[in-house]
Amino acid sequence: MPILTISRLTKRYKSGTTAVDGVSLTVKRGEIFGLLGPNGAGKTTLINCIASLATITSGSISVLGHDVVKDYLQARSLIGLSPQDLRFDIYFSIEEMLVHQAGFYGLRKREAVRRAGQLLRQFGLHELRQKTISFLSGGMKRKLSLAKAAIHQPKLLILDEPTAALDVDARLDLWDYIRKLNQEGTTIILTTHYIEEAEELCDRICILNKGKIIMLDGKKKIMDNLSENVIRFSLDRPLQDRGLLRGFDCHVQDSFVEVHVARKEQHVALRKLLSIFEKHQVRYHNFEIMEDSLEHIFLRLIKDDR
Amino acid sequence: MTGNAIGFYTLLKREFWRFFKVPNNTIFPQLITAAFFMLVFGIALGSHITSVAGVSYLLFILPGLFVQNLINGSYMNGSGSLFVSRHFGNMQDVLVSPISHHQMVAAYILSSMARGFFLGIGTLAIALLFTAFSISHPWVLLLYSLLTSFLFSCCGIIIGLWSRTWEQLNIFINFVVTPLTFLGGVFYTLEMVPPAVALITRLNPVFYVVDGIRYGMLGIAGSSIALGLAFLAGASAVLYLIVFRLVKSGYNLKV
Numbered sequence: 230m231p232i233l234t235i236s237r238l239t240k241r242y243k244s245g246t247t248a249v250d251g252v253s254l255t256v257k258r259g260e261i262f263g264l265l266g267p268n269g270a271g272k273t274t275l276i277n278c279i280a281s282l283a284t285i286t287s288g289s290i291s292v293l294g295h296d297v298v299k300d301y302l303q304a305r306s307l308i309g310l311s312p313q314d315l316r317f318d319i320y321f322s323i324e325e326m327l328v329h330q331a332g333f334y335g336l337r338k339r340e341a342v343r344r345a346g347q348l349l350r351q352f353g354l355h356e357l358r359q360k361t362i363s364f365l366s367g368g369m370k371r372k373l374s375l376a377k378a379a380i381h382q383p384k385l386l387i388l389d390e391p392t393a394a395l396d397v398d399a400r401l402d403l404w405d406y407i408r409k410l411n412q413e414g415t416t417i418i419l420t421t422h423y424i425e426e427a428e429e430l431c432d433r434i435c436i437l438n439k440g441k442i443i444m445l446d447g448k449k450k451i452m453d454n455l456s457e458n459v460i461r462f463s464l465d466r467p468l469q470d471r472g473l474l475r476g477f478d479c480h481v482q483d484s485f486v487e488v489h490v491a492r493k494e495q496h497v498a499l500r501k502l503l504s505i506f507e508k509h510q511v512r513y514h515n516f517e518i519m520e521d522s523l524e525h526i527f528l529r530l531i532k533d534d535r
Numbered sequence: 536m537t538g539n540a541i542g543f544y545t546l547l548k549r550e551f552w553r554f555f556k557v558p559n560n561t562i563f564p565q566l567i568t569a570a571f572f573m574l575v576f577g578i579a580l581g582s583h584i585t586s587v588a589g590v591s592y593l594l595f596i597l598p599g600l601f602v603q604n605l606i607n608g609s610y611m612n613g614s615g616s617l618f619v620s621r622h623f624g625n626m627q628d629v630l631v632s633p634i635s636h637h638q639m640v641a642a643y644i645l646s647s648m649a650r651g652f653f654l655g656i657g658t659l660a661i662a663l664l665f666t667a668f669s670i671s672h673p674w675v676l677l678l679y680s681l682l683t684s685f686l687f688s689c690c691g692i693i694i695g696l697w698s699r700t701w702e703q704l705n706i707f708i709n710f711v712v713t714p715l716t717f718l719g720g721v722f723y724t725l726e727m728v729p730p731a732v733a734l735i736t737r738l739n740p741v742f743y744v745v746d747g748i749r750y751g752m753l754g755i756a757g758s759s760i761a762l763g764l765a766f767l768a769g770a771s772a773v774l775y776l777i778v779f780r781l782v783k784s785g786y787n788l789k790v
Contacts, residue, residue: 242790274790280631283790302539306633316624320556321549332545333632377628 230294231255232307232385232416233279238288240274240440248274250440251288256385256418256433261411263431263448264420267531271440272420273313276389279418280310292385306334309383311374313390313420317362323373324349324358327380334381341380348376351406367394375403379410386410387418392426404430424524434523438531448523455530456492456521460499461485465512473505492521543638546629550616550646554653561615561650562657565607569600569658573665576722588724588755593666597659598749599721602683602741604658609651609684610712613643613691618704621695626788636783640692640775647688648681655680668752675760676751682767683744687712689774696787715741725757740766 233256240249249271256262264272277283279290281297281304290297295304318326324345331341349355352372357364365373371394378386388407392400400423407430411417421427427434427448434451436444444451464484468474471481477498478489490498495518506513554561577593587595620626629639662668670676690707698704718732719741725733736742747763750756782788 277790281789282627282630284785302633302635305631306539308631310627310631312627314624316627318549318625318628319619319623320553329545329549330628330632332548333542333628333634335539335541335633337541 230258232258232293233418234289234291235275235279236289238275238278238290239286240271240278240283241286248440249278252437252440252442253288254435254442254445256416258384258416259411259414260432261407261417261419261430263427263434264418264437265424265427265434265527266420266437269439270437272437273389274440275437276310276312276387276418276420280308280312280387281305282310282312306381307384309378309381309386311378311386311388311391313393315367315370315374317370317373319362322359322361323354323365326362326373327376330377331380336381344380344382345376348380352376368396368399371395372399372403375406379415383415385416385418389420390422391419392421392423400426424522424527428523436527436530444530451526452521452523453493455526457489457525457529458492458495458521459519460488460490460495460502461517461519462488462502462506462513463515465514468511470509473509473511474502477502539633539638542632542634543642546634546639546642547645550612550642551649553616553646554612554650561608561612562654565604565654566657566661569604570661570664572596572600573662577665587727588753590753590755591666593662594668594753595724595749596722597662597666597668598752599716599719599745600662601655601658601680601752602719602745602748603716603721605651605655605680605684606687606712606716606741606744607651607708608654609647609687610691610694610708612647612650613688614695614698614704614707615691616643616646617692617695618698618701621787630785630788636779640778640782643692644685644688644775644778647691648684651684651688652680655684670752671754672751674751676748678764679744679747679751679767682764682771683748686767686771686774689771689778692778693774693781696781699787715739716745718742719745721745740770 235252235254238249238252239247241247252275264275266272274283278285279297281301285298292304292307295307297304321329327345327348328338328341331344336344346355349358352375354369354372362370371391375388375391378388392403395403404426407417419427419430431448433445433447435442462485464486467484468481468486474486474488480487488498488502573593576596581592584592694704694707718736719739720736725736728736743758743763743766746756746758747760750760
């Protein structure tokens with residue numbers, strides 16, 4: 230059974246805006262699932278529907294078979310959420326906040342205090358445990374939000390922009406922590422604006438635009454099928470006869486030739502190009518293959534969907 | 536009630552301790568105001584009034600002062616807690632948790648009642664500095680106090696859910712609760728005021744609350760105690776259902 234099943238989910242706000250439009254997807258147990266999309270694509274709304282922060286207009290969501298509306302207590306107990314907007318209790322210390330959060334999920338006081346201490350140490354916040362939220366920097370708040378989401382060891386951890394406002398070191402630490410949680414069996418749904426983060430962490434990726442899924446597949450498959458690599462030749466002298474490259478998607482400038490090829494066809498294309506250059510005595514002193522990135526694929530998909 | 540008991544208890548405890556975190560906002564002002572009422576009205580002015588309904592003026596106003604703080608504490612905790620949690624966004628901690636709608640409502644109501652009782656009992660404790668008194672009908676006092684506190688906790692929660700601004704939050708306390716308590720016979724009997732004011736007082740439900748509490752404390756009553764209790768119980772049940780429906784539907788809680 231998938232850990233998360235979303236069927237024909239639609240969320241329409243009172244304003245009339247349809248933020249999520251008939252989305253259906255499943256998230257498998259144990260995977261890191263990336264939700265990507267431009268601003269306003271519906272990522273956070275989708276997450277809010279899963280986590281009971283938004284009402285559902287139509288369709289259904291279930292977590293390990295528990296419907297998030299009809300069977301909300303069981304469904305919620307399986308989910309941990311670190312939301313995009315960082316909002317905290319202003320009255321209590323950060324340790325008290327974590328202990329309360331654990332208590333909401335049914336952890337007894339002693340266990341809650343132990344887990345809070347463990348997470349505060351994990352995220353380097355232990356010395357600040359008696360402070361209120363106003364003493365924490367943006368990055369610290371982000372870590373505290375993740376600690377709150379993870380304190381009851383949820384089966385499904387939803388991280389909405391988890392590394393926003395973090396410096397590079399903190400981001401890498403957090404990536405390690407996310408991988409560790411995942412290796413321990415936690416399924417993770419991740420939204421991010423940092424495409425390299427999705428490329429680094431995710432097993433499968435769902436790209437949303439205007440509330441609809443425009444791509445959902447394994448990261449490797451997306452990269453293999455949609456990557457458009459560039460073979461770049463540095464010629465000894467400018468190319469005289471551009472007709473030689475007829476049939477290739479290429480760009481020629483002075484003695485540089487850039488040929489765009491699908492990743493899965495790049496070896497065939499390279500052999501063909503080398504053969505043409507040899508046959509017509511086109512000399513080159515160097516060539517390189519520039520790998521496409523998920524970011525470029527993402528941008529092309531979004532552009533095509535406009 | 537289904538759901539997790541630890542979750543409910545945690546929420547109740549958190550809401551209970553919240554008002555102790557800021558006592559200069561939630562506790563001391565109301566108690567100091569009550570002390571001033573006793574000092575100025577009870578001692579200074581009251582010394583010129585021989586007796587009202589057979590007791591000293593200070594004793595006469597004491598049940599009303601108790602009711603004022605009971606109502607204010609219950610109402611303000613419910614409204615303030617819900618509104619502040621929504622305003623600062625930490626309400627989402629509760630909304631994503633496996634705490635049932637009934638448990639959530641119960642925790643907010645009970646914590647609000649706790650603040651109301653804390654302020655009410657504090658008022659009586661301060662009164663002991665000025666005068667001696669005993670409780671005539673403890674069960675009547677307890678029942679009236681519980682139902683009144685419950686009712687105004689529900690009112691507070693409804694306003695806390697409805698309000699979108701700090702100004703809206705204060706509308707009900709400034710323009711409804713305060714006038715109702717001052718025109719509820721806290722400081723006067725119906726015979727002491729002009730007929731028009733007496734009529735307004737008779738139409739004011741808080742008058743019957745003050746009257747019932749006064750009966751519980753001093754044994755003086757001008758209206759039916761049983762009818763008053765029945766009204767409070769009925770109104771409490773209706774308001775609980777309203778609060779429950781609002782919370783269940785996610786009214787101003789979910790997007």
